[in-house]
Amino acid sequence: MKYHIVTYGCQMNLHESEKIAGILREKGYEEESPMEEADIIVFNTCCIRENAENHAFGNIGSLKKLKRAKKSLMIAVGGCMVQEAGKAETLKEKFPFIDILFGTHNLAELGDLIEQKRLQKKAVLSVPEERRETEDGISPVRTSYPNAWVNITYGCNNFCSYCIVPYVRGRERSRKKEDILAEVEKLVKEGYKEITLLGQNVNSYRDGDTAFPALLDEVASIEGNFRLRFMTSHPKDFSAELVAVMKKHTKICRVLHLPAQSGSNRILSLMNRRYTREKYLDCVKYLKSEIPDAELTTDLIVGFPTETEADFEDTLSLVREADFASAFTFIYSPRTGTKAAEMEGQIPEEVSKVRIIKLIDLVNSLTRGKSAKYVGGTAEILCEGYDEKKGMYLGRDPYGRMGYFVSDTNPIGEFVTLKITRASGISLYGERI
Ligand code: SAH
Ligand code: SF4
Ligand code: F3S
Numbered sequence: 001m002k003y004h005i006v007t008y009g010c011q012m013n014l015h016e017s018e019k020i021a022g023i024l025r026e027k028g029y030e031e032e033s034p035m036e037e038a039d040i041i042v043f044n045t046c047c048i049r050e051n052a053e054n055h056a057f058g059n060i061g062s063l064k065k066l067k068r069a070k071k072s073l074m075i076a077v078g079g080c081m082v083q084e085a086g087k088a089e090t091l092k093e094k095f096p097f098i099d100i101l102f103g104t105h106n107l108a109e110l111g112d113l114i115e116q117k118r119l120q121k122k123a124v125l126s127v128p129e130e131r132r133e134t135e136d137g138i139s140p141v142r143t144s145y146p147n148a149w150v151n152i153t154y155g156c157n158n159f160c161s162y163c164i165v166p167y168v169r170g171r172e173r174s175r176k177k178e179d180i181l182a183e184v185e186k187l188v189k190e191g192y193k194e195i196t197l198l199g200q201n202v203n204s205y206r207d208g209d210t211a212f213p214a215l216l217d218e219v220a221s222i223e224g225n226f227r228l229r230f231m232t233s234h235p236k237d238f239s240a241e242l243v244a245v246m247k248k249h250t251k252i253c254r255v256l257h258l259p260a261q262s263g264s265n266r267i268l269s270l271m272n273r274r275y276t277r278e279k280y281l282d283c284v285k286y287l288k289s290e291i292p293d294a295e296l297t298t299d300l301i302v303g304f305p306t307e308t309e310a311d312f313e314d315t316l317s318l319v320r321e322a323d324f325a326s327a328f329t330f331i332y333s334p335r336t337g338t339k340a341a342e343m344e345g346q347i348p349e350e351v352s353k354v355r356i357i358k359l360i361d362l363v364n365s366l367t368r369g370k371s372a373k374y375v376g377g378t379a380e381i382l383c384e385g386y387d388e389k390k391g392m393y394l395g396r397d398p399y400g401r402m403g404y405f406v407s408d409t410n411p412i413g414e415f416v417t418l419k420i421t422r423a424s425g426i427s428l429y430g431e432r433i
Contacts, residue, residue, distance in 0.1 A: 009048060022141050131171075131173070153175070155200065235259070254293055256296050262304065367426050382416075386410075393406070404427065
């Protein structure tokens, strides 16, 4: 029996799909296959913006044909969109061929739900409100060697006014420090070369007396040749302790993903971000003064309710001042149930589109400028795959830039030093030295 998993959304979801694969293996599904050959198809959905939902809706709809052709095919849909208020019922009504609907709080029960479905004709709908089990006991089938994701927190307590995550992922929970350390130690022994600690807001990690900087310090002290990343950091919880730990360990990549969202204090306050533009820029300055080769990446939203041209200009100037290495840019998308969706002054799509194009242009020019400086220099790449189209191996440098190169031997999983000969956007091309 074969399985196929379709994943939307963030790294948290990508890692959860690895756990879903672990559960499926235990249930007797042996290998991942193309969708057409699978005996079970699992959709792991996202609802962060409307287009993420529309995507999933469209693709789930197109499964009807497969189901008609193969009666025994099982279709399961889970993740953040299913956890959204009322969505499971909508999905069930719209797509009666779905066999199993599960939420974010009962991933660990997926095996039981499959069993239940095997015994009954009726669809199984199980979307508990509160977290029932932890996922700590599930062994993931990792798909991203030499990189590995490790959860340190689940859920979020921040309630940024635009964001649906706290509603669909529940309250923040930190994993036990010992469990995290044991998992990373095992991964490093198994040969993983890059560990990414995951949480919606890693800086609010706490287990007893251990806060995030102390956890990071301990993880980075694990012996072995590996890189360490973490995301996401919230500017309100940025601390000198965190920077001190980053400075102490060369294993920790010198790049901080610090979502700014906006450069306007009025908008930041409406967003309930709990920091000001000045505080944000102070974090940037402090990081760069302590670690001169550090870089920042960020997330930005345009078109938040009531955003004026002047507010938007503040975002542009923040981007220039912070001098980001790269940024994810989004058009604000109202999410039912969040505060911002009820606010007056929703911005027309046409206005947001003009703004996001300007913003992307600015971000790209910063990215290109930084990449160009690499030409003639070197970069250390962790090789993670082969690009068939380009006929080149690829991997990322510590800052997350993709590097491409030709090699006679297969270097996947190795650190490779490249002499950079060309840069294009965020990509680097080079020769192995
Ligand atoms: N916990 C992380 C990531 C959350 S989701 C953090 O706090 O940064 C990733 C990004 O999606 C957010 O940083 C934000 O920029 C964007 N986002 C979240 N909700 C959104 C919405 N309703 N519309 C547009 N972008 C949104
Ligand atoms: Fe959403 Fe804010 Fe939590 Fe990030 S910190 S997940 S943006 S509520
Ligand atoms: Fe991630 Fe999307 Fe859920 S961004 S937490 S999968 S809503």
